[in-house]
Amino acid sequence: MEYNTQMDAARKGIVTKQMEIVARKEKMDVNRLQQLVAAGKVVIPANKNHKSLDPEGVGNGLRTKINVNIGVSKDCYNLDLELEKAKRAIELKAEAIMDLSCYGKTQEFRRRLIAMAPVMIGTVPMYDAVGMLDKELKDITVDEFFSVVERHAEDGVDFMTIHSGINRATAEKVKNNRRLTNIVSRGGSLLFAWMELNNRENPFFEYYDRLLDICERYDVTISLGDACRPGSIHDATDAAQIEELIVLGELTKRAWARNVQVMIEGPGHMAINEIAANMLLEKRLCHGAPFYVLGPIVTDVAPGYDHITSAIGGAIAAASGADFLCYVTPAEHLRLPDLEDMKEGIIASRIAAHAADIAKGIPGARDWDNAMSAARAEVNFPRMIELAIDPEKAGRYREQSQPECEDTCTMCGKMCPMKNMKKILNGEDLTIK
Known part of the structure; x- marks a missing residue:
């Protein structure tokens, strides 16, 4: 029997090779895993074109996974160093790597990374749009945005962060409920700017079905980005964040109707006493979809030590229901991390993930x-x-x-x-x- 995505297979009663591998790693009955994938509570990001992938699962009842960010910028353009970071991240047992390159023609680097990496690879196509298309942001067309997404999918990217939830209504919440730190999501701020400059709706919201077409074709997992994640503890759990989360829950159901796998991205900066409630809100509003958190960073006053502030928040978040932690390095808010920064961030995140797995009673x-x-x-x-x-x-x-x-x-x-x-x-x- 043919299938398009891991979710499609699971709903048809098919146990895929990827499910068998993940079930073995997680010490979980494969039929139970299949049910979780069918229900959207576990994702197995596995692009059909990522041939070197050793698949992992993210979600309910599985080990907490960690992601490592790499990528070049205009000020730090060294592709060989970023590939070295990727190899080191794999050695240090990260389960995912995101290429956040935001300068230059990055396709060659992305393809080299995907070819050598057995771990999940993620990207944010919005970052690549300006460099790849060589145009000013306001002049990029809807078709051009989707051409970038399709290119990333063709190259074998397993999951993509797409900020579909920041529509015109959410943007109004940002403007009418002013924050200390506004929008700190790079991709979210770019889309907010594009909407304002062109007086148009977010193309990834307005033409969401077009995005689902691409993801279904290549089995790309959508990581629904939190454009309105708080960039300071002052801004946590505010109107814009919750408004966007409600939209993400609606978009999750639309993706599942097309058998497209979904993760939800979350905060951000957040005081310790708000973390558990935010995990509950996400799981409730987004129907149990896996939750991918960026920290949370629990205090704003520790630049140089944000791998620690993040590990504190990450352990609490994962113990309270988050499934996937994005690492944070000591260089956060200060500069592009070097190899040693990266190692410290990975170890801190792995400690947080393992501490949470103990609390969650993960087998072994x-x-x-x-x-x-x-x-x-x-x-x-x-x-x-x-x-x-x-x-x-x-x-x-x-x-x-x-x-x-x-x-x-x-x-x-x-x-x-x-x-x-x-x-x-x-x-x-x-x-x-």
């Missing part, structure tokens, strides 16, 4: 922690380092400060509680001088 999540605890109880430092989320850093710290006794560390030395409890419980003598 606690096994890793229990193995680490057992190694600590045995004072087995090689095993601890092997199990660490960042073995390189753990090993380096151990090497930099050697203790007198090999089975201790330089914090406690002979007073190590793990070592001493082990000895006492084994009936051995104890000397700590």
Whole structure:
């Protein structure tokens, strides 16, 4: 039996190769996974033209996944460095990479990335439109916008962020309910500007069925972008954000009617006490579709440390229902991240995702922690380092400060509680001088 998308297959009772792989990774019954994909509660982004893909699932009952952003800008145009970042992100076990390049002719880079990457690849075609078409924003036509989307789909992009929810009505909410930070979404601000300059409706809202045609043809998952996500804790959960979320819920149902897979993007900057309620709102208004959050960053005053502010918010968000975390690096709000920034962002996001998986009761999540605890109880430092989320850093710290006794560390030395409890419980003598 033929099918167009993973959702189409699931609704026809077909278990695809991608579903089998994801079910095995997630320790989930494949028929249960098929039901979740059919209901839209799990997506398997898998463009038909992404031949190197090792598929992952995102959504209800699955491990929390993380995404890493790369891409060139006019000020930092080094394609080889961005490919190096992509390879490093894959080594560090990110499940997705988004190419956010916003300058130059990026198709060659995008194709090289898709050809080498076994992870999900996402893009924001709006970023590419100005550079690819070599035109001023206000002069880009509706047909030209869709030509960029189609090119990304042809190249093999698995999921695309499309800001279809910022229509004229949502834009009025932004204008009539002024924010401290206005619209901080790059793609959303470009579409807002295009609508204002041309006095026209958002083409990705007005011609949404045309977008669905492309996504259905290539099995591209739509990541419905949150143009009105808060860029400061002051702006969180305001009228514009909620108005757009309601629209995204309506667009989700229209996509599902065409068997097109959907994720919903979310905040943003947000105080800790608002996060759980926002996760509930998204799941309710968007009918249980997987939720992809950008942070949330829980305080605005920590530039240089926003991988930490984001990991705090990401852990709470994922434990409260979010399914996919976009990493944030220490360079957020300051500059394009370098390789070390990227690593710190990935590790912070992976910690947040794993902490949430423990809270959500994801099968096998606690096994890793229990193995680490057992190694600590045995004072087995090689095993601890092997199990660490960042073995390189753990090993380096151990090497930099050697203790007198090999089975201790330089914090406690002979007073190590793990070592001493082990000895006492084994009936051995104890000397700590």
